[in-house]
Amino acid sequence: MKKNDLILAAAIILIAAAILAFQFFSQSDGEHRVEVTVDGESFGTYDLSEDQTVEINDTNRLIIEGGEARMEWADCPDQVCVNHRAVERDGESIICLPNKVVVSVESSEANELDGIAQ
Ligand SMILES: [Zn+2]
Numbered sequence: 181m182k183k184n185d186l187i188l189a190a191a192i193i194l195i196a197a198a199i200l201a202f203q204f205f206s207q208s209d210g211e212h213r214v215e216v217t218v219d220g221e222s223f224g225t226y227d228l229s230e231d232q233t234v235e236i237n238d239t240n241r242l243i244i245e246g247g248e249a250r251m252e253w254a255d256c257p258d259q260v261c262v263n264h265r266a267v268e269r270d271g272e273s274i275i276c277l278p279n280k281v282v283v284s285v286e287s288s289e290a291n292e293l294d295g296i297a298q
Contacts, residue, residue, distance in 0.1 A: 211229065212286070213228055213287070215286060250274070256279050260283070273285065
């Protein structure tokens with residue numbers, strides 16, 4: 181019984197270590213994407229490793245360059261989104277409140293883990 185407890189404890193530690201290692205590696209070279217939503221509805225998902233320009237309707241222009249995304253232009257009055265720094269890490273986002281545009285960064289690995297957890 182005691183020996184079994186030790187084996188169980190060792191197994192749990194190993195699994196925890198494996199998950200930590202997986203998260204570490206997926207953060208360092210995981211594939212990051214930005215998801216764009218307009219008024220709560222998905223507009224599109226774009227690969228951060230691919231330089232591109234995304235025209236979001238006629239209200240915002242998102243630039244993806246060098247692994248980060250920034251709002252280059254917007255017709256909103258406050259220009260908060262344009263002045264926001266570029267985003268590149270999981271969970272970072274640029275929000276344009278007047279146009280209800282949300283640009284958020286996520287990694288594909290994190291999404292899969294979320295899917296399993298839910
Ligand atoms: Zn804006």
